Amino acid sequence: MQLNPWALSGIATVAVLTFYLGHRSSRFANTTHDFLVARRTVRSRRNAAAISGEYLSAASFLGIAGIILKDGADGLWFPIGFTAGYLALMLFVAAPLRRSGAYTLPDFLEARLGSVVLRRCGTFFVVFIGILYMVPQLQGAGLALTTVLNVPGWVGAVTVTVLVGVNVMAGGMRAITVVQAFQYWLKLFAIALPAFVLCAVFLAGGKPGPAGSLGAPAPPVFAEQTTVDIRTDVAFEVGTLTQVRIEHPGDPAPHEEIWVQGSTQELPQGTRVWFAAGTPVPTVSDAAVTNADWLHPGSEGLRDLLQTYSLIFATFLGTMGLPHVLVRFYTNPDGRAARRTTVHVLLLLGLFYLFPTILGALSRMYVPELLVTGQTDAAVLRLPSAMVPGVAGQVLGAVVLAGAFAAFLSTSSGLLVSLAGVVSTDLSKGRVLDFRIAAGVVGLVPLALALLLRPNDLSLSVGMSFALAASTFSPLLVLGVWWRGLTWPGAMAGMIIGGGLVLGALVVDLVSRFTGGWAPWFADQPALITVPVAFAVTILVSLATPNGKPADVNGVMLRLHAPDRLGFMRDRAVARFGQAEERTRMGRGRHRK
Template identity: 45%
Template sequence: MTVPAVGALTALAALLCLTAALGACGRRAACTASDLLVASRGVTPWWNASAISGEYISAASFLGTAGLVLAYGADMLWLPIAAAAGHVLLLAFVTAPLRRSGAYTVSDFAEWRLGSRAVRRIVTACVCFIGWFYLLPQFEGAGVTLRVLTGAPVWAGWAVVVAVTPALVLSGGMRSITMVQAVQFWVKLAAVAVPAAALLGLWHMSGGPGPLGDGVPRFDRTTRVHMRTDAAVTVPADVTVTARGRVDGARRDGGPLALAAGRHTIGRGTDVVFPAGAAVPHAERLPAQDAGTWAMPFARGEEHGLYRTYSAMLGVMLGTMGLPHILMRFYTSASGSAARRTAALVPVLLALFYVFPALYGTLGRLYAPELLMTGDTDAIVLLLPGRMLPGAPGSLLTGLVTAGAFAAFISTSCGLAVAVGGTLAQCARRTDPAAFRAGVAVALAAPLALLPGTGAHGAAGLVTVALGVSACSLCPLLVLGIWWRGLTPAGAAAGLLAGGGLAVAAGAARLCRAAPAGWPAALLAEPALLIAPGAFAAMVAVSLLTRRRVPRHTDRALRRLHCPPDPGTGRRAGPRPLVPPDRPFIA
């Protein structure tokens, strides 16, 4: 076993021990349904903001953002900005009213606000699909991490996440994972910041090339590339290589091979050695960009690129407002004002983190360009420390990055498991803890069963599917349910079915690689710009057509959402508010 592999496994073992210790602390305090679902509503703003940030920094943030910057350049920096903007909108429009509702889950809120069990069931289905789509990149990221660093099969990474997540969630629920997620946020921040600072300093002291290089990426030395899967690549310029394996359908025995500029196929297990200075071939799905194109937004002339960018930004921004595992965290706040303070801290913490993935993507263009050929761009954060700093120091940094990566997978998976499992249990109105356990099992089993058939997708691409479903379903429901008196059960159901159903169908088609070329491909890949406004419009239009069916308790519900307690008496202003009809169904 290589030295980096030993360092990675050691760091993983240390992280699992720390996680077990933190989970045990929460487990001793968790004994009621309120502990399981909302940590007894006693989490402080700073602690809760750290836990929310730990949940949000998933595989897509830790691995995917740097990989997207490496592959596509400056265009991808809009996605972290959209995520931060989504948290600002969440702070402005959702957090405090949602906390004042007294609900335990988004489904509880929907039934309390609209008085409809049918709407509750539709919301529960949306929560499940969002959670399942969001869990896919956590499993895939774990598999990629262990495969790249240790050579283990991808299912080994899946097994680690699937084994640790229920152990934490079922033992203490939200109270148990709050401490884990809060501490793991700072582990992730250190894991990405310390190596980035060291590598940036090393690059500066070595007098390396400018951060963009010249023209398309080139190998700075003779480089052997091992293809782990069958791939089609685009060679930018004629080059003579040595190849052992299958190239363009023919078996090669390790002798010289001239590759003309253009498309070539390379078989799984093939080794190709490129001379120093050769232009780096790119996986067929990735654009080959020169320095200027890579550094400028919209410069590469991608088909329907402007639509794709704005649609992705809207999906991430609105989707962040409706993520069930993030929303459920605000129910753990002691009051609406505490939830608002929590939401105000989250963008600050996320901004601290998102400074660093762009550095990895930029340095990766210089020091690990072969990832553009293999398509494993998500691995840049894992491989760059060992590539720039060989030996024991690089192995230590690789171990730190590995710990941060698995902290991202585990903390996000725990939050999703609690959100989906709790929602299913509440919807079933079961009074025994077995319902919560069964819900958690369903939350983890469904994406695990789907993962082998989805093919290889980047972590960020998989997360945008979940965010798209959230943007087109739960976001319209929350915004209109909190701020518009005229929303009716029929309107909410129409918008949820239209928006959520179309978004789920587009996501499933994307995962199955069923998208054709041209506009259909762009619409399936990034549907939020069309579907999300359509979902809002459907809710408003059907509600206007059924305005006589506005729930009778709407005025009292809105007073509860928007009237904070009187600071002198602790009571709310105005008439006595409506008490939510739903109690926690888990004893």
């Protein structure tokens, strides 16, 4: 593959701007308060852009279009769920969470229920969710650079880890706030500009894409003789009788094969397949084979319906349990600003998710070969050059890649800050030095996993993180904010059982993927079962252990729900986090705008 200098320039520009903005902001960060919550002075609009910047991850920028390409109408629930989760967050959690005065999610659990043991348990799940969420960001970076620049996958993962680690260790939350706000607008531009241009190209052509019309009931077809290189082990379904020319790894020469209709073909990495013009496109085994199924939601009957409801549970309730999302609400000045921030986030996310949906539909007509290789997450990267040949297509591709790289950086930054904050305050004294050490150590774990584990669909990988967050922290936050009867044994039992069920499903799903795909649907989307179980266990155990309620529950609930102007809100004991000299330097400083 020929090197695209435009793409390399786009990545370099994003990297330089990210480092510059982070370095510039980190000059004003010198206390633990700066590193953890940016002195709680971030205004609503900037915080909303920063939240959107870190929330729009690889799953949003690359994965949504890939899911639409593969699953069609069923894939629309991902952008809907990712956005609607903030509505639940705004209604039930945002303002009370800020009024609690906590610094991290485990800190809130201790503030509400007065249990250090519960805090430690919460720390474990925060770290696990953060690592599980960060792995697909690094894998997405590897996929993006491999697709466009033809470099090994580890290059992208290492580049993102190093750049994010430098910014986070330099200035923590204060350094990355401006960076993430900038990266949201960069990502919006990088997805909107290609969408407008490619839609104009499609409409100007006056005819369907080379793979055929989306309204045709048949599967898409190869418009010309096409060579497909299989880069990872893949299994796909054959919709019609198909004759191909194929070269397996180790074969002395290519040979002819006939694939029978309805058969499943398993091809190892390194296989090369030649498809003649007009051949229907085989699709990976879990994708919609025909366009009729692609356009029709729930085409597989009850299984699809249950998976859809499970996805709704995970995304609607999982957002309020994501540590890197919640930690940003601690940076608002008060509860009212936190609620206003959430409204702005809803608007920013709703605007963004229009564009990957459009690009996913165009991808089915112009890059159907991705349905064979299984690399559907590369759709938005391949589409510009497929629709606009020459330099113009390369420039559009470079813009998309720059946005994708910003997505990896912004989400990874938020995750690393939240993980470093939790680890440094729970496992050490919470000083600035402790934060920096924690960031360096924690950042190496997802990097190692990203290099060792086989890449999967990015939206599906992130969906498992949402399921875990919804099954562990969502019951604690909703019940902790709105129910006086919650006890720490009930919270502990619900978190362990809900989280344990999701982790068990994750293990079953991973084993199944390597041994033939035998797992039932709920191993891939377990939230429909695990979330109600977690709520039920939390409530029942709390009712059975009334002595587990904290003595000051009335005072805590008053602080969570009293209007800000009454003055009940106060920060948690700052003395726990940082040395005395840091607190004297903290003062009443505000962000420089």
